[in-house]
Amino acid sequence: xxxLQVSRLTRHFGGLTAVNDLSFSIDEGEIVGLIGPNGAGKxxxxxxxxxxxxxxxxxVTFNGKPLKDLKPHQVCQLGxxxxxxxxxxxxxxxxxxxxxxxxxxxxxxPVQARDKARQVLERVNMSHKADTLGxxxxxxxxxxxxxxxxxxxxxxxxxxxxxxxxxxTVEIEEMLALVRQLNQEGITLLVVEHVMKVIMSLSHRIVVxxxxxxxxxxxxxxxxxxxxxxxxxxGEEETHA
Amino acid sequence: xxxxTIVFLAILLVVLFLLPLVAGxxxxxxxxxxxxxxxxxxxxxILGGYAGQHSLGHGVFLGIGAYVSTFLFIQWRITPWLGxxxxxxxxxxxxWFIGYVCFRYGLKGPYFALVTIALAExxxxxxxxxxxxGGAKGLEVTWLGHRPDMMEFDGKSGYYYIILIMAILGVIxxxxxxxxxxxxxxxxxxxxEDAAEALGVDTLRAKIEATALSAxxxxxxxxxxxxxxxxxxxxxxxxEGPSIQILLFAIIGGLGTVWGxxxxxxxxxxxxxxxxxxxxxxxxxxxxxxxxxxMVLVMLFMPKGIIGVAQNALSRLMRRQxxxxxxxxxxx
Amino acid sequence: xxxxxxxxxxxxxxxxxxxxxxALLSVGLTLIWGVMRxxxxxxxxxxxxxxxxxxxxVANQGWDPYVTLLVSVPAxxxxxVAIFRxxxxxxxxxxxxxxxxxxxxxxxxxQNLALVFFKADPLIVQTAYSRVTFSLGPAVxxxxxxxxxxxxxxxxxxxxxxLQKTDAGRAIxxxxxxxxxxxxxxVDVQRTFLLAFGxxxxxxxxxxxxxxxxxxxxxxxGLWFGQVAFIVVVLGGMGNFIGALVGGQIIGLTEAFxxxxxxxxxxxxxxxxIFILVLLFRPQxxxxxxxx
Numbered sequence: 057x058x059x060l061q062v063s064r065l066t067r068h069f070g071g072l073t074a075v076n077d078l079s080f081s082i083d084e085g086e087i088v089g090l091i092g093p094n095g096a097g098k099x100x101x102x103x104x105x106x107x108x109x110x111x112x113x114x115x116v117t118f119n120g121k122p123l124k125d126l127k128p129h130q131v132c133q134l135g136x137x138x139x140x141x142x143x144x145x146x147x148x149x150x151x152x153x154x155x156x157x158x159x160x161x162x163x164x165x166p167v168q169a170r171d172k173a174r175q176v177l178e179r180v181n182m183s184h185k186a187d188t189l190g191x192x193x194x195x196x197x198x199x200x201x202x203x204x205x206x207x208x209x210x211x212x213x214x215x216x217x218x219x220x221x222x223x224x225t226v227e228i229e230e231m232l233a234l235v236r237q238l239n240q241e242g243i244t245l246l247v248v249e250h251v252m253k254v255i256m257s258l259s260h261r262i263v264v265x266x267x268x269x270x271x272x273x274x275x276x277x278x279x280x281x282x283x284x285x286x287x288x289x290x291g292e293e294e295t296h297a
Numbered sequence: 298x299x300x301x302t303i304v305f306l307a308i309l310l311v312v313l314f315l316l317p318l319v320a321g322x323x324x325x326x327x328x329x330x331x332x333x334x335x336x337x338x339x340x341x342x343i344l345g346g347y348a349g350q351h352s353l354g355h356g357v358f359l360g361i362g363a364y365v366s367t368f369l370f371i372q373w374r375i376t377p378w379l380g381x382x383x384x385x386x387x388x389x390x391x392x393w394f395i396g397y398v399c400f401r402y403g404l405k406g407p408y409f410a411l412v413t414i415a416l417a418e419x420x421x422x423x424x425x426x427x428x429x430x431g432g433a434k435g436l437e438v439t440w441l442g443h444r445p446d447m448m449e450f451d452g453k454s455g456y457y458y459i460i461l462i463m464a465i466l467g468v469i470x471x472x473x474x475x476x477x478x479x480x481x482x483x484x485x486x487x488x489x490e491d492a493a494e495a496l497g498v499d500t501l502r503a504k505i506e507a508t509a510l511s512a513x514x515x516x517x518x519x520x521x522x523x524x525x526x527x528x529x530x531x532x533x534x535x536x537e538g539p540s541i542q543i544l545l546f547a548i549i550g551g552l553g554t555v556w557g558x559x560x561x562x563x564x565x566x567x568x569x570x571x572x573x574x575x576x577x578x579x580x581x582x583x584x585x586x587x588x589x590x591x592m593v594l595v596m597l598f599m600p601k602g603i604i605g606v607a608q609n610a611l612s613r614l615m616r617r618q619x620x621x622x623x624x625x626x627x628x629x
Numbered sequence: 630x631x632x633x634x635x636x637x638x639x640x641x642x643x644x645x646x647x648x649x650x651x652a653l654l655s656v657g658l659t660l661i662w663g664v665m666r667x668x669x670x671x672x673x674x675x676x677x678x679x680x681x682x683x684x685x686x687v688a689n690q691g692w693d694p695y696v697t698l699l700v701s702v703p704a705x706x707x708x709x710v711a712i713f714r715x716x717x718x719x720x721x722x723x724x725x726x727x728x729x730x731x732x733x734x735x736x737x738x739x740q741n742l743a744l745v746f747f748k749a750d751p752l753i754v755q756t757a758y759s760r761v762t763f764s765l766g767p768a769v770x771x772x773x774x775x776x777x778x779x780x781x782x783x784x785x786x787x788x789x790x791x792l793q794k795t796d797a798g799r800a801i802x803x804x805x806x807x808x809x810x811x812x813x814x815x816v817d818v819q820r821t822f823l824l825a826f827g828x829x830x831x832x833x834x835x836x837x838x839x840x841x842x843x844x845x846x847x848x849x850x851g852l853w854f855g856q857v858a859f860i861v862v863v864l865g866g867m868g869n870f871i872g873a874l875v876g877g878q879i880i881g882l883t884e885a886f887x888x889x890x891x892x893x894x895x896x897x898x899x900x901x902x903i904f905i906l907v908l909l910f911r912p913q914x915x916x917x918x919x920x921x
Contacts, residue, residue, distance in 0.1 A: 106495065132497035144492035146485055157485050160478050161497035169478070209497055351726050353733075402909050407668050407725050411859065412908050418856065419901045426895045537852075541733065548730060582741035589737025593716055596731040600723060 057120060059084045059244050060105070060136075060213055065114035067104055067268075074100045075268045078114070082213070087235070087245045089255040089276075092265030093289055098248045099141055100268075102215050105246075106138040107131040118213065133161060135212035139205075139219065141248075143198040145190035151201055152177060152186040158208030173208055180204040180234065196227050203234065214238070216247045220254045232258060256280065264288070313461055317454040325453040329525065331566045332460040333518065337539075338546035338558030339467040340514035345544060346553035347480065348507035349487025350400075353410045354417030355543050358512040360534035361388040362519025364424065367436050367529060370447070377448040381520035385513045392512025396505035417535050424531040435530025438523055448524045456525050463521065464559070467514060472555045483507055484553065515543075538585070545588055549595050551604025560603050565591065635767040640889040641882070642768040648881020649778035653836045654854055655861035655873040656785060657829030663868020664805040664825040666725065667717065670732040673855020674739035675830050679705045679837030680846040681747065687841060688754045694842045695776070701834035709830025710823055718822070736851065743848035751845035758842050773842035780839045784832065785874060791828075792870065801825050805868050857884075860904045866914025875915065879903075 058081035067075040075097045082088045090098055103109040105116050107128040116123040118136050126134075137158075146154050155176050159169040177183045180200040185193065193201060199219055206214055216235070220228045228251065235258060239245055249255040255262065256276045264272040264279055266288040272279055279285055317325060337359065345351045365387050366380030395416065399409055425433040443451040450456055474480040482503045485493040494500050523529045532538070550561025569584035576583040599606050658672045679701050686692040686700060716735065720727055761772040792798035803811040804821045812818055844850075861880050865872025880900055887896030907914065 108491070108494075127499070127501075128494040129497045129499045132495060137497075138495055140492070140495070144489050144495070146488040146492065148488055149484065153481070157481060157493065157498070158496045160481060164478050166477050166481070205492075205496055351729075353729075398909060402912075404908065404912065407729060408908055408912055410726070410729060411668075411863065412905060414856075415860075415901050415904045415908075419898065419905075422895060422897050422901070426892070541737070582744045585737050586741035586745070589734040589739075589741065592734025593731055593738065596723075596727050596734065597716065597719060600720075600727050 058082055059119060060246070061115075061117040062101075062105070063115045063117070065101070065104060065116060066112045067100060067109065068112045073268055075104065075111075078265075078268070078270055080263050080270065080273060082244060082246055084244055085239070085242070086260045087239050087247060087258055089259030089262040090246060090248045090265065091250075091252075091255055091262060095267075096265040097268040098265060099217060101265075102138055102217055102248065105131075106136065106215060132209055132211075135210075136215070137206040137209045137211035137213075138215035139202045139217050141217040141221070143195075143202045145193070145198055145201055145205075147189065147191040149190055150187050151182055151190065151193065151197075151204075154190055154201055155204045155208045158205040161209045176204045176208045179207065181230070195222055199223065199227075199231070200234075203231075207238070211243060213244045213246065216245060216249075218248055218250060220249055220251050228254060310465075314458075317457055322453055325457055327567055327570055329453060329457050329460055330570060331562050332457075332464045333521065333525070334542060334546055334566055335559040335562035336460065336464040336467045337515060337518045337543045338550070338562055339464070339471055340511050340518060341543045342511075342547045342552065342554075342558045343471065343474070343483075343514070344507045344511040346547055346551075346557065347475075347483035347487060348504050349483075349553075350504060350507070351406070351410050351544065352413040352508075352511075352540075353544065354413030354415070354540050355511075355515055356535045356537070356540035357413070357417045357420055358388045358392060358515035359519040359522060359539050359543075360417075360420060360424070360529070360531075361391060361512075362516025363523040363529045363534050364430060364436070364519075365516075366520040367438055367523045368430055371436060371439060374447075376446055377520050377524055378446070381517045384520055385516045388516030388519075389509045389513040393505055393509040396508030400501055400504045414537075414540075417537070417540055420535040421531045424535065431530070433531060435528060435533065436523075438527040438529075440527065448520075456521075460521055460525075463518070468555060468559065470514075475555055479503070479506070487553065542588065545592060549591060549602055551602030554602075554604045557602055557604045564603065636889050637886070638766060639768040640885040642765060642770055643774070644882035644885030645878065646770070646774040646778040646881070647885060648878035649781040650774075650836060650840060650877075651857055651861055651881050652874045652877025653781035653784055653832055653839075655858045655865070655877050656788060656870060657832035658858045659862045659865065659868055659870065659873040660801070660805075660825055660832075661829040662862060664801055665721065665822050667721075668725065668729050668732070668859075669829075670729060670855065671712075671735040671739060671851075672829075672833070672858055673851030673853070674736045674743075675705060675709065675851075676833045676837060676854050677743060677846075677848065677851035678708060678739060679834045680841055680844075680850070681743065683837045683841045684752055684754055684846045687756060688752070694754075694756050694758070694838055695780075697841075698835060698838045701838045702831050703834070705834030705837070706827045706831040710827040713823060713826040717826070718819075721822070736855070740848050740851060747848060749848060751847040753845045754841060756842045771843060777839040777843070780835065784835045788828070788832070789870060797821075797824060801828075857900075860900060862914075863904060863912070864907050864914055866917030869914060869916040872914055872916035 060082040062081065063079050065075055065078040066073070078101065090101065092098055100109065104111050105123065107123060107126050107130065111124060118134060121134060123131055146157065152170070152173050155173040156169045159172040159176070163169040163172055174183070174186070177186055180203055182197060182200050182204060185197055203219060219231055223231065232254060235245065247255065247258060259276055262274065262276055262279045263270055264285050271284045271288060272282045316328060320328065341352065341355050362381065362384035365384035366377045369375040369380040369383060370377055399412055404412060424430060430436060441447055441449055443449065445455060482493065482498045485498055486500050486503050490500050519534065522534070546561035546565055547558040548561070549565060550559065551557030565588070569587050572583040572587050595602065654676065658669060661667055661669050682704055683694065683697045683701050686697045687694050712735065716731060717728065720731060758773045758776065762769050792802055800811065800816045800821045801824065803814065803816055804818055808818065857880060861873055861876040864879060865876030883899045883903060884896065887899040891898065
């Protein structure tokens with residue numbers, strides 16, 4: 057049984073169909089990439105899976121449990137945590153307190169939560185900024201904080217929404233290393249990314265979307281040579297890889 | 298809490314407890330008012346400052362507490378010591394219900410504020426028209442003589458000690474919550490509700506619980522209010538007067554801080570009372586005029602309140618040292 | 630409680646006439662709220678200021694109440710603009726709650742200043758029109774109220790023409806729908822805000838001149854009328870002109886029927902109930918889009 061099972065997921069917004077009959081699954085220990093041109097519906101899918109939006113039809117099952125009627129905080133408590141594309145820190149809390157918010161899911165005791173948060177900050181290389189307010193952090197630090205907050209919830213499956221956007225080459229390498237490490241420690245990942253290089257080198261498998269529909273699925277190799285994928289990204293050209 | 302704070306607080310406590318021995322009736326009256334509003338503002342702050350939902354009609358809960366305990370007192374001679382818990386329970390239920398209905402439907406910010414105002418007004422009209430609780434004339438708390446068991450005292454000292462303890466408890470409860478998961482969750486909800494949801498915080502429940510707790514505490518303050526002033530009427534408890542004053546002190550002092558509301562009350566109540574004393578004869582609204590002016594000035598020039606100004610000054614002072622940065626939590 | 634047809638007919642007439650005035654009060658507020666997302670808690674107090682100006686002109690200087698329009702409208706426009714520039718404009722970027730607190734403070738100041746200068750006594754002025762009435766079937770129509778209704782309608786039409794047909798008006802509508810786009814299109818947003826606030830306040834000047842002939846003036850009338858304006862705006866939809874007109878009529882009728890059916894101040898219960906229900910179940914109002 058897969059860890060995450062998305063079946064025929066559909067979402068309409070008035071006359072617009074943002075996600076259409078989408079099905080895919082994620083197995084324990086995988087890193088699955090989700091790519092597609094702008095507007096393909098990637099963030100909508102994240103919102104659907106994590107409970108921020110209700111699907112028009114279709115199901116999402118996590119660890120055998122249906123997620124459809126759950127609120128986001130319940131989904132998180134089950135072990136599925138998402139990050140936000142536009143970072144969402146708590147501006148007037150320190151980095152440590154930000155991460156503590158995540159830790160509180162598993163540890164009600166503030167002392168334990170604080171310890172856990174310190175450990176997580178160490179992992180995402182933010183210990184030196186533990187007492188800095190959210191509003192005073194740089195973008196890279198905020199991105200790491202975003203991952204840290206999610207990490208503190210001790211997720212089974214982590215949904216990363218464009219963690220690499222806005223970062224320079226060096227920072228991207230750091231982020232990649234972190235994500236791979238997390239995977240090695242047993243966290244399954246669903247990653248949305250625009251930067252091709254990142255997703256290709258990171259993912260075990262890739263799902264490609266266009267206009268809310270799945271147009272391809274497979275290993276990075278397979279997907280890179282898939283004509284439908286190339287067409288979606290590049291238009292009507294015939295390209296050879 | 299560092300050494301200096303503890304010493305300072307200890308001295309403060311001693312002074313406060315010894316005050317009735319040296320103070321005259323008028324000063325004691327002032328002290329009671331300051332402590333009462335410090336307490337009420339602290340209770341408001343749980344919902345307004347922490348959870349970030351600004352209620353502009355908190356008089357609802359004050360009035361419920363006052364009316365319930367007073368009614369029980371007048372009708373069946375039930376002691377306010379008991380009555381205040383009944384009033385508190387009723388108020389908490391009402392608060393829970395209001396919170397559920399409003400937040401369930403996603404009412405936020407100004408819309409929530411408008412609902413609370415409308416509710417308070419509705420209660421004014423309702424109580425004005427219900428004869429069995431006094432109608433527009435209100436209720437008078439019967440004087441049974443010096444009966445501590447019925448929360449009635451000769452002189453002001455008795456009342457003073459009660460409200461002093463209430464205020465202290467209010468601050469302790471706030472600080473206690475602040476340092477534990479509920480407090481963190483409320484602040485998270487205030488700062489970024491979506492992020493809080495995504496991190497497993499049941500934001501709806503957090504907001505409702507903040508409302509209920511705030512309602513409970515405010516209602517208990519309402520019982521004291523009734524006993525001290527010995528008269529309650531629809532406008533005097535449900536009207537915009539108490540509601541505005543409560544939130545004013547919290548905002549001026551500093552939203553979402555432990556000491557802000559108390560500081561706000563400490564600064565403003567004496568000024569307002571002096572204004573009322575000097576001009577009150579010819580002009581009953583002196584203190585309200587003052588409050589209005591303060592509100593405008595504070596919003597224009599120090600929106601983070603007195604504590605905010607103090608924090609800024611403090612952090613500028615501390616920036617000379619290697620590790621700076623006072624967070625919203627640490628400094629309060 | 631008995632429902633006589635006469636009573637209900639009277640309530641209908643009064644409700645419609647008063648509704649027109651309510652609409653006028655609210656149109657200004659919805660304009661301000663819609664354009665700047667400012668919830669002006671001092672709106673009722675501006676009306677109060679206007680009414681004192683009008684009262685003074687009529688009672689002390691012997692003016693015809695409707696001639697005072699020449700003074701009340703520009704006066705309120707200036708007052709609105711001045712207060713806006715001095716207190717509200719500086720904090721436009723701050724949170725909505727801060728703005729609400731500020732306008733709440735303004736309302737307290739205005740109310741209590743009025744108390745200082747004019748004392749709490751309600752002031753009524755007798756004009757040539759005050760006692761003129763005529764019958765419409767079983768109902769009695771008070772001419773001042775009829776004039777108020779007509780005047781409100783006229784003002785509403787003028788305002789509508791202004792918003793639809795003039796550049797300044799279009800700028801206001803643009804800024805209200807999409808501030809960023811308006812800026813990109815070259816709209817001077819600061820000036821537009823100023824104008825919108827001024828016009829919103831000027832509407833109250835019109836209302837003041839129309840209301841003094843049949844309503845009393847006192848420092849605290851701003852409280853009630855301010856609340857009515859809010860209820861109407863929420864009912865009609867924030868920023869929605871037609872919504873304010875329709876909402877005004879609806880609330881005028883609920884008030885009139887409430888007063889006819891229920892004793893004392895209980896009549897307000899209907900109005901408040903509507904308010905709370907709308908906020909809970911359709912906070913965007915009758916005419917608001919589902920953007921909330």
